Amino acid sequence: MYIIHVASECAPVAKVGGLADVVSGLxxxxxxxxxxxxxxxxxxxxxxxxxxxxxTNSYNDLWVPWFGGAVHCSVWFGEVHGRKCYFIDPHSNDNxxxxxxxxxxxxxxxxxxxxxxxxxxxxxxxxxxxxxxxCHDWQAGLLPVMLAEIYQHHGLWRQRVCYTIHNFKHQxxxxxxxxxxxxxxxxxxxxxxxxxxxxxxxxxxxxxxxGVVYSNFVTTVSPKHxxxxxxxxxxxxxxxxxxVHQGKFGGVLNGVxxxxxxxxxxxxxPARYGINNVDDKYxxxxxxxxxxxxxxxxxxxxSYIGRLDEQKGLDLICHAAxxxxxxxxxxxxxxxxxxxxxxxxxxxxxNQLGQSVDCHIELGFNEELSHLIYAGSDMVIVPSVFEPCxxxxxxxxxxxxxxxxxxVGGLADxxxxxxxxxxxxxxxxGFTFNDLNNAGLExxxxxxxxxxxxxxxxxxxxxxxxxxxxxxxxxxxAHYMNIYEMIKHK
Ligand code: ADP
Ligand code: GLC
Numbered sequence: 001m002y003i004i005h006v007a008s009e010c011a012p013v014a015k016v017g018g019l020a021d022v023v024s025g026l027x028x029x030x031x032x033x034x035x036x037x038x039x040x041x042x043x044x045x046x047x048x049x050x051x052x053x054x055x056t057n058s059y060n061d062l063w064v065p066w067f068g069g070a071v072h073c074s075v076w077f078g079e080v081h082g083r084k085c086y087f088i089d090p091h092s093n094d095n096x097x098x099x100x101x102x103x104x105x106x107x108x109x110x111x112x113x114x115x116x117x118x119x120x121x122x123x124x125x126x127x128x129x130x131x132x133x134x135c136h137d138w139q140a141g142l143l144p145v146m147l148a149e150i151y152q153h154h155g156l157w158r159q160r161v162c163y164t165i166h167n168f169k170h171q172x173x174x175x176x177x178x179x180x181x182x183x184x185x186x187x188x189x190x191x192x193x194x195x196x197x198x199x200x201x202x203x204x205x206x207x208x209x210x211g212v213v214y215s216n217f218v219t220t221v222s223p224k225h226x227x228x229x230x231x232x233x234x235x236x237x238x239x240x241x242x243x244v245h246q247g248k249f250g251g252v253l254n255g256v257x258x259x260x261x262x263x264x265x266x267x268x269x270p271a272r273y274g275i276n277n278v279d280d281k282y283x284x285x286x287x288x289x290x291x292x293x294x295x296x297x298x299x300x301x302x303s304y305i306g307r308l309d310e311q312k313g314l315d316l317i318c319h320a321a322x323x324x325x326x327x328x329x330x331x332x333x334x335x336x337x338x339x340x341x342x343x344x345x346x347x348x349x350x351n352q353l354g355q356s357v358d359c360h361i362e363l364g365f366n367e368e369l370s371h372l373i374y375a376g377s378d379m380v381i382v383p384s385v386f387e388p389c390x391x392x393x394x395x396x397x398x399x400x401x402x403x404x405x406x407x408v409g410g411l412a413d414x415x416x417x418x419x420x421x422x423x424x425x426x427x428x429x430g431f432t433f434n435d436l437n438n439a440g441l442e443x444x445x446x447x448x449x450x451x452x453x454x455x456x457x458x459x460x461x462x463x464x465x466x467x468x469x470x471x472x473x474x475x476x477x478a479h480y481m482n483i484y485e486m487i488k489h490k
Contacts, residue, residue, distance in 0.1 A: 001484060002036045003027075004130040006119045008102065008112065008139040010039050011260070012367055013080045014047040016102050017307050018254070018391040019136060019166045022221070025257035026134075027083050029477035038130075040119045042111075043076055043087035045098040052078035058086065059126055064118045067181045071114070075122050081260075088118045104338050109174040109207065110181065112139040117182050119143060120151045123159075132484045134162045138172035141211030142182065145196065148214050149184055160487040162480070163215035164252075165208065167388055168229060168236045169311060172207030173198060179205070194244075200237045212241050216487035218249045219480075221389035222410030226251025234386050234409075252480060253413055254389040255473035261374075261395045268371035273400075275467050278460075281375060281400055288376030292360035294330055299358065300378035300452045301330045302404070302445070305370050306392055308337035308346055308363075313406065316383035316441050318349055321359065323442060327449055330358040334373055336365045374399040379448055383433075383441050387411050393430070397466035402459070403430040404444045414471065418462055419447065429466035 005027055009020035023039060031037040041047075049055070058077035063070040076087040090096055096111045105111065120143060123130065135143045144161040152159075179185055190196045195213060196205040212218050220226050226249065229235035230242050242249055259265075263281070264274040271283035289296055302324045304317050317333070324331040331353075337343040343363065350361035362369065374380070380396040382405040389410030393403040397414075405411040415430040416423045433444040451459045 001132065001481075001488070002128075002130045003030055003038075003132045003134060003484065004123065004128070005037070005039045005134045005136065006116070006140045006143055007039065007041065007136040008115070010041055010080060010083070010085065011257075012048060013051045013085070014041060014044055014102060015367070016365075018389065021257060021260075021391055022164075022166065022254050023136060024080070024083060025255055025260075025473050026477065026480065028081075028257060028259070029255070029473035030481070031083070033477065033481070037084065039080075039083055039085045040122065041085055041087050042097040042115050043089040044102060046100050046102065052080055052085070054078055055087075059122065062118065062122055062125060064090070064114070064121045065183055066114065066117070071118075073118055073122075075126075086122065088115060088122065090114065090118065109172050109178060112172065112207075113142050113174070113178045113182050116140060116143040116146060120146055120156065124151060124154055124156055130159055131488050132162060133159050134164065134480075135211060135215070136164050137166050138170055138208040138211070141172055141207035141209075142178075143211075144214035145210040146182060146184065160484075160490065161215040161217075162483055162487065163211040163218045165211070165218065165220045165229075165388075167311075168208070168220075168234065168238060171209070171236065171238070173201075173204045174207065175204055198237070199240050209238060209241050212238065212245055212249075216248065216490060217483050218245065219252045219483070220249075221251070222253045222413045223251035224413045225388045225409040228386070228409060252476050252483075253410060254391060254394070255476045256391060256394045256398065256471050258398065258472050261398055263375055263399050266371055266375065268368050269375050270372075273375075275464060278400055278463065278467070284372060284375040285377070288332070288372055291372070292332065293357070294360060295357035299328055299330050300449065301332060301376065302379045302381060303332040303334070303373050303377040303401075304381050305334045305373055306382070308335040308342050309339075311385055311387070313383035313385050313436065314342065314345065316406075316436070316438070317381070318345070319438050319441060320381045320383065320445065321349060321353060321361075323438075323445055324449075325353065325356060325358055327446065328453070329449055332359070332373055332377065333361045334366060334370055335363060337363070374401055377401050378452060379404055381441075381445070382406070382411060383436075384408060384411065385436060390414070394471045397429055397469055397471065400463040400467045402448060402462055402466065404448050405430060405432055406436065406440070407432040407434050417444075418451065418458075426465060427469070429462060429469060
């Protein structure tokens, strides 16, 4: 099958969070199964050019219709660890992708509306006839809309769209200007509640709703979150639309790319290890302590790695740092915030705790360092308010690092409490809590720390259970193939 992913991120070349890992992991899984897989991305000035091989100008004369005129684009081709990637490079005064940042611009919706239009124009003009276009998150939500409303009439009528929602929190809200820019026009049509009109604010349109309404199949990234999106407020207002389209909506649990995340092969680690030599993990713990000048003692290291966003339970992350230090553990944080107030909150925490020989707070994005922290830590915490899937706990499991998580979304589907889960003992792989407050978090952290000190052998079983579990792309890759097959024949 011929599959094209259209997304705003792909690891490791353009990565903000888990979306990047998923695009890259799923594309690889499908290509090793013998499919033809390509990825279309914006050509950002701030992407990691050192991760692209053989970047060449592959299509020079792409004119993308825009606001009654046209924007000239070049399309570049390069390989990202074997994945075939096309990068859209518009030449206009808007400088859509030369902003020194991936997101956070006032005209983000305009930027990605342009990206969708350019991706379709490129597919059409280069004569590509993919079977499936797999679109991700709000940034690609307008693609299926433009495909059905414009491009199918120009020759792209065979293509079917699978749309994956990684995060309902950001939906891409817009108005008349984008209808005019993209050539969709017809406000009277698109402002209908069955089309793109936002379910809660009738004066605006919604990219993600467009993705849901116009795609052939819609997924989110875990079964539990699919349920939450339908039956609780976790769809951030899209529940009604999902209800209407329930027949083509489901949850597929993400996988992890075990080529990139495998402690037996990981080139970023001073000591590689697996189930048979798990003690070598502790050489990484030593190296991690050396790197941050942490005291070498019997204490466990508890870490947080992730975006610093309200979604992740910010107050609980701060509380976890204080609680760990007060209860015989060391604490490491690697996180980046796109919001200044949140950055300052954690800069303050760093000032408060940074002098401690048991704590290190690193603010920023650092892929290489994250590998060492996953490997060198004993536990990670993921106290999210909501979590569509979560990859940090899945990566941690592979590295024998015991997750302590709030039981929501994909965290609930993948972490099974050592004491309270109803799965077999051999599958229990971490600690979970339900209540979104300090007491909830402490109930799990205290049990994890006590087990580490008092029942080392049992703690080791929990680690090994996690390392043995298969959260590769094997199962989800097959699941997505079934979805593609199903919609291809519709
Ligand atoms: P989300 O997509 O909501 O950010 P996930 O758990 O799905 O959360 O994925 C997060 C991914 O981003 C993981 O691969 C994690 O290791 C990585 N990551 C997040 N923040 C950082 C950071 N500051 N430095 C390095 N890697 C990070
Ligand atoms: C999102 C979610 C996260 C998920 C990731 C990849 O950003 O917040 O839970 O794992 O996308 O699907």
